[in-house]
Amino acid sequence: MTASQRWLIKGVRPVGGQPADLLLADGQITAAGAGLTSAGAQVLDGGGLIALPGLVDLHAHLREPGREDAETVQTGTQAAALGGFTAVHTMANTDPVADTAGVVEQIWRLGREAGLCDVRPVGAVTSGLNGAKLAELGAMADSAARVRIFSDDGRCVSDAALMRRALEYVKAFGGVIAQHAQEPRLTEGAQLNEGEMSGLLGLTGWPAAAEEAIIARDCLLAAHVGSAVHICHVSTAGSVELIRWAKAKGWLVTAEVTPHHLLLTDTLAASYDPVYKVNPPLRTAADVEALRAALADGTIDCVATDHAPHPVEDKETEWPVAAFGMTGLETALRVVHAAMVDTGLLDWAGVADRMSVRPAAIGQLDGDGAPLHGRGIGPGAPASLVLYDPAARSVVEPAQHASRSRNSPFAGMELPGQVVATFLRGEPTVLDGKLAR
Amino acid sequence: MKRHLISAGDLNRADALRILDTAGELAQMADRPIRKLPTLRGRTVVNLFYEDSTRTRISFEAAAKRLSADVINFSAKGSSVAKGESLKDTALTLEAMGADAVVIRHQASGAPHRLAGWVHGSVINAGDGTHEHPTQALLDAFTMRQRLGRLEGLRVTIVGDVLHSRVARSNVLLLHTLGADVTLVAPPTLLPVAVGSWPCEVSYDFSAEIPKSDVVMMLRVQAERMNAAYFPTVREYSRRYGLDTARAALLPEHAIVMHPGPMNRGVEIAAEVADSPRSTIVEQVANGVSVRMAVLYLLLGGADPDGEDIVQPMTQAAEVAR
Numbered sequence: 001m002t003a004s005q006r007w008l009i010k011g012v013r014p015v016g017g018q019p020a021d022l023l024l025a026d027g028q029i030t031a032a033g034a035g036l037t038s039a040g041a042q043v044l045d046g047g048g049l050i051a052l053p054g055l056v057d058l059h060a061h062l063r064e065p066g067r068e069d070a071e072t073v074q075t076g077t078q079a080a081a082l083g084g085f086t087a088v089h090t091m092a093n094t095d096p097v098a099d100t101a102g103v104v105e106q107i108w109r110l111g112r113e114a115g116l117c118d119v120r121p122v123g124a125v126t127s128g129l130n131g132a133k134l135a136e137l138g139a140m141a142d143s144a145a146r147v148r149i150f151s152d153d154g155r156c157v158s159d160a161a162l163m164r165r166a167l168e169y170v171k172a173f174g175g176v177i178a179q180h181a182q183e184p185r186l187t188e189g190a191q192l193n194e195g196e197m198s199g200l201l202g203l204t205g206w207p208a209a210a211e212e213a214i215i216a217r218d219c220l221l222a223a224h225v226g227s228a229v230h231i232c233h234v235s236t237a238g239s240v241e242l243i244r245w246a247k248a249k250g251w252l253v254t255a256e257v258t259p260h261h262l263l264l265t266d267t268l269a270a271s272y273d274p275v276y277k278v279n280p281p282l283r284t285a286a287d288v289e290a291l292r293a294a295l296a297d298g299t300i301d302c303v304a305t306d307h308a309p310h311p312v313e314d315k316e317t318e319w320p321v322a323a324f325g326m327t328g329l330e331t332a333l334r335v336v337h338a339a340m341v342d343t344g345l346l347d348w349a350g351v352a353d354r355m356s357v358r359p360a361a362i363g364q365l366d367g368d369g370a371p372l373h374g375r376g377i378g379p380g381a382p383a384s385l386v387l388y389d390p391a392a393r394s395v396v397e398p399a400q401h402a403s404r405s406r407n408s409p410f411a412g413m414e415l416p417g418q419v420v421a422t423f424l425r426g427e428p429t430v431l432d433g434k435l436a437r
Numbered sequence: 438m439k440r441h442l443i444s445a446g447d448l449n450r451a452d453a454l455r456i457l458d459t460a461g462e463l464a465q466m467a468d469r470p471i472r473k474l475p476t477l478r479g480r481t482v483v484n485l486f487y488e489d490s491t492r493t494r495i496s497f498e499a500a501a502k503r504l505s506a507d508v509i510n511f512s513a514k515g516s517s518v519a520k521g522e523s524l525k526d527t528a529l530t531l532e533a534m535g536a537d538a539v540v541i542r543h544q545a546s547g548a549p550h551r552l553a554g555w556v557h558g559s560v561i562n563a564g565d566g567t568h569e570h571p572t573q574a575l576l577d578a579f580t581m582r583q584r585l586g587r588l589e590g591l592r593v594t595i596v597g598d599v600l601h602s603r604v605a606r607s608n609v610l611l612l613h614t615l616g617a618d619v620t621l622v623a624p625p626t627l628l629p630v631a632v633g634s635w636p637c638e639v640s641y642d643f644s645a646e647i648p649k650s651d652v653v654m655m656l657r658v659q660a661e662r663m664n665a666a667y668f669p670t671v672r673e674y675s676r677r678y679g680l681d682t683a684r685a686a687l688l689p690e691h692a693i694v695m696h697p698g699p700m701n702r703g704v705e706i707a708a709e710v711a712d713s714p715r716s717t718i719v720e721q722v723a724n725g726v727s728v729r730m731a732v733l734y735l736l737l738g739g740a741d742p743d744g745e746d747i748v749q750p751m752t753q754a755a756e757v758a759r
Contacts (some may be wrong), residue, residue: 274549
């Protein structure tokens with residue numbers, strides 16, 4: 001590797017600890033400590049800033065190929081970098097579906113060309129996401145994209161026998177099935193969490209039990225075949241209890257929660273503004289409280305954005321016909337700051353764990369042929385990190401976002417914090433809160 | 438400041454009573470040889486109907502015409518996701534045409550809320566999906582008061598598919614505001630799971646509620662519910678939740694029977710009961726015109742001195758619209 005620009009970050013607080021200097025060289029953090037000097041290095045004043053390991057998202061929709069009007073790998077990874085992410089997993093519900101080695105390699109290559117963060121394609125579990133026949137999981141695993149997470153996200157693998165086979169099959173190459181837990185018959189036409197709000201608003205209810213029934217089933221299946229299941233976007237208090245139970249049994253169950261489910265509730269639907277329409281739906285304040293507690297105690301392993309960009313016309317409609325989904329890459333860390341740090345539930349080391357270390361482990365970003373992420377802030381760790389100003393506050397303005405879409409449910413909301421800089425293997429992708437390349 | 442009538446919950450007690458009182462005055466006009474007032478001359482009322490509902494549309498049309506408004510009927514059947522124009526583009530079109538009020542019937546719950554964000558004129562909800570139908574609740578309250586002389590303390594039993602009924606939602610909210618005691622009766626499958634949080638009682642036993650009722654309101658059973666396991670058969674539904682002659686015989690002497698129409702005779706209501714002197718079904722239709730006149734009059738024409746209620750004058754919006 002040719003000698004790249006070295007960076008000396010002065011007086012930054014690694015994962016919220018005591019201020020220190022960090023020297024980044026050759027893609028690594030080569031030194032950390034007080035009073036570091038390095039001739040020729042670019043110096044960045046990290047005073048007041050926190051350094052976190054580059055964030056890893058297990059769940060984003062970058063829409064390419066197929067819906068480039070909503071997002072592309074280029075704009076999506078720009079959004080990711082601005083949000084402090086250095087690795088993003090892209091869901092398979094593209095057009096064509098990411099269900100072959102060819103498509104996952106195309107997405108992986110687009111990510112390399114954009115060069116803003118490591119793009120890790122998630123492969124479809126079933127061909128065409130049809131829930132009928134396994135996709136060629138092994139071919140995707142063996143491809144240049146080295147797929148390790150498989151998901152039909154957006155749809156549930158609802159056939160119990162097929163789910164069992166998928167869980168079993170991926171053991172051969174250490175894969176994990178990420179389940180979108182939604183019992184389809186219980187959610188036909190469903191629009192909003194079934195409860196007080198759905199009844200009041202006359203919107204078809206989406207029962208918590210439709211999520212929980214699948215989670216319970218899949219925990220049992222994973223245990224039975226000795227495989228790993230990851231639960232996408234957990235949204236209910238009951239799901240938390242089931243995952244806690246499965247983990248207590250020692251089963252290989254991991255789970256994620258989205259930023260929006262940590263902050264927002266179904267009462268927002270009273271406006272009938274589909275910017276609040278999402279799958280799974282926003283739930284109640286009691287669910288939000290349970291999700292926060294579960295993320296704090298580790299029952300839920302990590303935060304994943306479920307970044308789901310949509311063009312304006314798919315949201316400027318009546319609620320029932322609007323698309324499901326919210327953007328989230330550019331606000332995730334700030335929302336977690338508001339929901340978890342400002343509430344005293346997590347410290348910054350905890351945030352680093354839930355947004356970088358654990359998702360990197362689930363995604364197997366372990367350097368063994370895959371990029372290395374989630375190794376903390378210290379000598380020997382990859383120089384993939386985010387510098388964050390916890391004292392900043394500002395109102396979220398989607399018009400300023402790099403994402404091609406504007407469907408942020410946090411629009412107009414004042415949130416704490418600001419991503420000041422993001423480095424990917426020693427190269428800045430974001431400086432002064434703006435894209436550096 | 439309420440410029441729109443989207444939910445019966447938008448109305449406080451004073452607003453609701455003013456509408457009912459105004460409707461009472463306007464109803465007297467129906468007996469005169471010339472049944473037309475010049476109040477809304479020069480104003481434009483658009484009936485924007487995404488669902489077939491001849492009775493509601495002609496009721497609003499008659500109401501607007503009796504107040505001398507110009508009426509435009511805009512029938513936009515079918516879903517907006519189909520090839521047709523989006524609701525927003527339709528709204529902008531109506532806006533450009535200078536609509537002072539848009540009466541909207543739509544299959545999507547919340548469509549009137551969305552419309553209100555895109556037009557300057559008043560939006561009147563003429564039924565949105567499974568959400569609300571506030572003018573139906575107003576005409577029902579008007580009819581109850583006309584027949585029974587009061588609303589306060591009245592025991593009203595609403596029977597049927599509450600889960601999917603916009604009539605039930607609006608009636609529960611309005612009748613609660615007006616001091617009546619509402620009981621909902623339905624099979625558990627046709628009640629919202631959180632109905633316990635509504636300001637009313639709930640019962641699964643229709644027969645037990647009948648002797649206690651001053652008003653029984655029967656809701657229409659939609660054909661599509663019959664095939665989705667909400668109840669085993671139409672006959673079983675009818676036996677357990679229909680108002681047949683045997684049940685009607687248990688009603689107190691003064692009690693009235695209501696139905697928002699259109700009826701499934703022999704399913705939720707027996708023909709003999711629908712045609713009995715207790716039945717207010719035809720009066721409800723007549724009262725619908727008076728109540729809708731009152732709503733249009735108060736939203737569009739009636740200058741309100743304190744400007745706090747639904748009777749917000751329309752001058753500002755009308756200027757923008759032009």
